[in-house]
Structures are given as structure tokens and as C-alpha cells.
Amino acid sequence: MQTEEEFKDFILNGHLHYIPNVSIDCAIFGYHEYQLKLLLIRHRNLDSWSLPGGHIKRTEKLLEAANRNVKVRTGVDNLFLQQFKTFGDPGRIPFEKFDKKKWLEITGLASWEGNWLMDQTISVGFYAITDFSETILQTDISTGACAWFDIGSLPPLEFDHDEIVRDALYAMRLHLYHYPIGLNLLPEKFTLSEIHALYETLLGKKLDISNFPKKLIALKLLKKLDEKRSIGAHRSPHLYSFDREKYELALKEGLVLS
């Protein structure tokens, strides 16, 4: 949505193009050099921060809608994107707190009565992971600000988004051993130290490095290469890579350790 006219049309007639009563919220995690961040936006006319998201076009599958919403904010297409939970609670969006008068002025509506955006919404939660140094953040007419925040110092969020972030983090950490989450966050060939640091950062805790690779190798997701990297006198650690074929399969079906 680029123009004021398109924004008004979305508010007035969006239900013709988008499915009413359903939204998408995206917890977009960003990783780079031992830091984990979360992307937050500030809606026009709201004071506090929330997760980026949006509505589902009537012609879209859920994942397509999530992908479009993530791309609009980050400029990155086809991120690792995973649905993790749907949120529905009669009190999750406190319509009574909205400054409806201001919005009536902007839109030129006489009343919110019966408007599709002022009804209860169930929200489908997705999380994504990307390298935050490679994103180009974008705002638009409905989103005044967009920024990366350290995962350890998030501001209080609008609506039920604190809960959504907590559940997204939990799901992502659970999935670290079921989906090949690291693929786009590491170079093509990497050392054990590099993937160990990535996992520690994503999990937010220390991992015993001597036991660490066993699990990933047991999943056959990780391949030990017959190659070393020279990083100084007497230091040339083995290189590893992800197994692309297993990766594609795991993206579709997940992997179960048993």
C-alpha cells in the first residue's frame, strides 16, 4: 500500500480481497555474528511496538501470505518460514482502547459499525530466521517504523504479541533439532565452532561442544567434509556443510530423532 487512497480503500473494501477475521503475525528472527534480534514495527497512530503481519489474500495459501508479509518488511524472499501456533482469544485485541476518532478522520468513514477490521481476529503465527545484516527494512503508509531489537531487551509489545514472541522462540528452539534452520545463516562450508556458536545464540544457552555435533550428524543433516580451513599456526579445523538433499526433505517433512 503506497498511497493514502489505497490505504483508505483497504480499510473500506479490504474484505473483498482479504479473508476477514483472520490475520498473520510474523516473528522474524535475525542472526548475525553471535547476536539474535527480532524485527518489530510501529503502526501509524499507535505508540508501542508490535510484530509485523497482515491479512491473507483470498487467492493466497497461508504460507504465501506469510512470505509476502515478510518480504514487504525485510526485502528478502523465501526465508525459512515456519507456522508454529494460531492465537485466538476474545480479548486479544482491545478494540475499546483504539483512538477510533482519529481513524475516522483519516478514512473519512462516518462510523466503524460493521467495518471488517473492527471484528474479532484469529491470528496465525509464523516465525522466520534471516541474517539481519542482509535485510533492507521498509516502512509504508500504515507502518511508521521498523527496526531490529536485541532479543534480550525487547520493549513491551501491543496486543498479545509478548505471548506470540515467547511461543515463537520456544517453537524455533524446539525445531532446531527437527528442521535445518541454520542453512542460510552460515557460509557454505563452516567449522564446528561456527555452527556451535549459531546454535548457542539461537538457543540462548551454553552447549557442550564435545557432544554438540553428534545430534546433527545423527540426523544426517550435517556432513563432515574432507577439507580443513587454515586459521593460523597449528590451527586448521575440519569443515562441515549441510546436506542439501536432506535439507529439502526436512523442510517438507521435518526430521524426527528416535
Added chain:
Amino acid sequence: MQTEEEFKDFILNGHLHYIPNVSIDCAIFGYHEYQLKLLLIRHRNLDSWSLPGGHIKRTEKLLEAANRNVKVRTGVDNLFLQQFKTFGDPGRIPFEKFDKKKWLEITGLASWEGNWLMDQTISVGFYAITDFSETILQTDISTGACAWFDIGSLPPLEFDHDEIVRDALYAMRLHLYHYPIGLNLLPEKFTLSEIHALYETLLGKKLDISNFPKKLIALKLLKKLDEKRSIGAHRSPHLYSFDREKYELALKEGLVLS
């Protein structure tokens, strides 16, 4: 819904009491003595089987709606119930195939134009597990039939329900090592053979019994009791029980093996 009058009112005015464009589908698994079954229903005026489900009341949280829908069919309250995935695809419900004429006769409507039930629906999938020998199946005015089917010989299902069942099974099997799913399916104290048989049946594959309990004991979900059961000459296997406290915690937060 018990009367024809209530059923008509639901079709005409349901959107006032239920959230439009969103439904719930429940894969209710039944376990008893080494058998795994799935509960299926047949809607009035449809020839084939589908998953039980329904709509979300405007006053309900998602889990409450799922619990109500499961209780209506099985007579069992507060089952182990887990949300696993939400399904949204423009083609998931083929409205064009419906015998709309028959339904217009039943409801006395002049047209389906603008009716809340004839619009695109996103469906939130839950799975539940119960002992099928303890359920009392119930039909009603909109559900003509309701029955348990062996998981290995399911009929083809309506809509996208084959996909929902596949994903529910996958999620349940993944969760076997994250949630204490077995609690209500075994006696208070059980032998290793009993829980081993339960897990083999739910997973649909053989498990090495010598390695099997390690994982559950590592999760501290399972306690080895200082008690044995006498089942014959020279046969008195150790008894185990679930740890209730860990169980409650895991129900809320899940458990991550690391």
C-alpha cells in the same frame, strides 16, 4: 444443536455467535490394547467421512472451542488436546461441489448469497488422544454418523482432511518425546512392556525395548518405582509411573531434549 429450528438458526444467524471464516478440525486418536484408531463423522447430506470439528464461539478461546467440539462427539471432557497446524488454501473447501439446492430446501433460504457458511474458511487443527473404549459417541442433527476407524484403513476423507490427518499423526509422533501423551492411556502404575507397546502403537513402528525407556527417564517424565507386579512364576516386572508434577509442567511448556 438438537432441533431442526436451532439448526436453521445456526445457518442463518450463526455469524452473530461464532467467528466467521474460521473453523476447527479435530483429529481424535483412540488407543486401546495395541490398537490406534481415528474418530470420523459423516455430515448430514454428504456421502463421505470427515474429521469432527466446528466453529469458535465469540466468547471462547481456541482451546475451549476445541474442547467443546471434542466433548460433544466423545462424551469425554479435558482430553489431552494439542493444536498442531492451521490450514488455509483458497481451494480447500470445494463449495461448487455442494448440493446447494438440497440445503436451500432444508433451511428455507432463498439463496446462499452472502451466507456466512459459504465463504472461505481457515481451519485450526487440533489432535486429541483418548482411550476409545471409554468414549460414548454421539451424533446430532448435523452429524449423521460417528465412528472409530483403524488408523491403517481409513476411508478417503472430505475436503483437505487427508492432509490434516497426515499432519496430525506426524505432530503427535513428534510430540511423544515432548509432551506426556501417555498419561491417560495407561494404568496409574505400569510395566515397561505396557508403555513400550503404547509407544510402538502410537508411532506405528517397532522400538528397541532395551533403549526405549532411557529417553523418557532422561526427560524425568517417567519414574521407576520400588515395586513389582507378579504376573506368573519367575515373572515380576518392575513398575513405573508418570511424574505428575513434571507432567503438569510439560503440558504447559513442553519438554526439550538437549
